[in-house]
Amino acid sequence: MSEGQRVKIPPVMVIQVEDSMDVMLARNIARRAASLLGFNTASRAQVASAVASLVGVILNAGQRQVINLHGLRQGIDVGIQVVCDAPWLADASPENATVALRAKMGKIMDEISLVPTAVPHIEMVLWLNAERSKQSSPPHS
């Protein structure tokens, strides 16, 4: 992973989570965002599934929240970042909450964490590499 500041890059997409019907839309938007960033089909499925799980976490907490999806650049590396405020975790230890999120989502994203800001937020990142890139997909005839 390259060093340097992380910069938000397009596409920027927003998912409004209000009820369980939003999970399908969330998956769809996540797949689109990952596709625009150059992720292959399998990696798009990963991002979509992670976002769907996050929708489940939000709804299980009885919340309505906005999930922000955007590209992320750090040095020469590009990824997709998923961010969502998590006010219901304000009293939770960031370490414990992060462990719980990782337990729920497994290794579906490279980074999953609860960031302890004034309103804590969940951040997830999947980095684009050769294995996950559309360009590296083998041609099928």
Next chain:
Amino acid sequence: MAHDVLLVEDSPTQAEQIKHTLENTGLTVQVVGDGPEAIREAMINPPRLIVLDINLPSMDGYQVCRRLKRNPDTKDIPVIMLTEQSSAKDTMTGLQAGADDYIPKDIFAGEHLLDTLRELGLIE
């Protein structure tokens, strides 16, 4: 004769819906209802794509995918898992089994399936 797509789905209703979506793109589709038959068919008449359900009798879709990807004769055939099991762990299990895509059966499933067919170069 090899078809373009080998569809592995034990529900006749769902098989018919998916087959219809695929045939509308001009692809030919063969439907089989269980894993061992799918593996046998993929070896005898290799298709260009396998669309695989998870919940199958006698052998689940993950096992079928692993076997296909271990076999030199079938390992290069792309596999799309199209399933009702959509948790993060299910998705990772499918992708780790070697699937090229993992698509939950929801209202966008047809659209996602067509996107993936385009990306795999199977349709324009």
